[in-house]
Amino acid sequence: MADKTLDAKGLNCPLPILRAKKAINEISPGQTLEVLATDPGAVADFAAFCRTTGNELMESGQTGNVYRFVIKKV
Numbered sequence: 001m002a003d004k005t006l007d008a009k010g011l012n013c014p015l016p017i018l019r020a021k022k023a024i025n026e027i028s029p030g031q032t033l034e035v036l037a038t039d040p041g042a043v044a045d046f047a048a049f050c051r052t053t054g055n056e057l058m059e060s061g062q063t064g065n066v067y068r069f070v071i072k073k074v
Contacts, residue, residue, distance in 0.1 A: 002034035009038045035069040042067050
């Protein structure tokens with residue numbers, strides 16, 4: 001279970017990333033953020049987001065048209 005969940009369903013790029021950045025700043029290092037999104041571009045966006053910020057993409061998956069990402073703040 002993630003420490004915080006961000007529902008970004010229905011939002012298009014770049015809003016899921018911008019909201020995730022704000023949400024990750026509100027948690028402590030070692031905590032996790034779960035992001036739910038429906039934008040297919042989110043898959044590449046969140047991989048790049050984690051590479052550039054140094055945070056860890058712990059999980060990534062898809063159920064129907066909803067993409068789920070779990071990011072650990074480092």
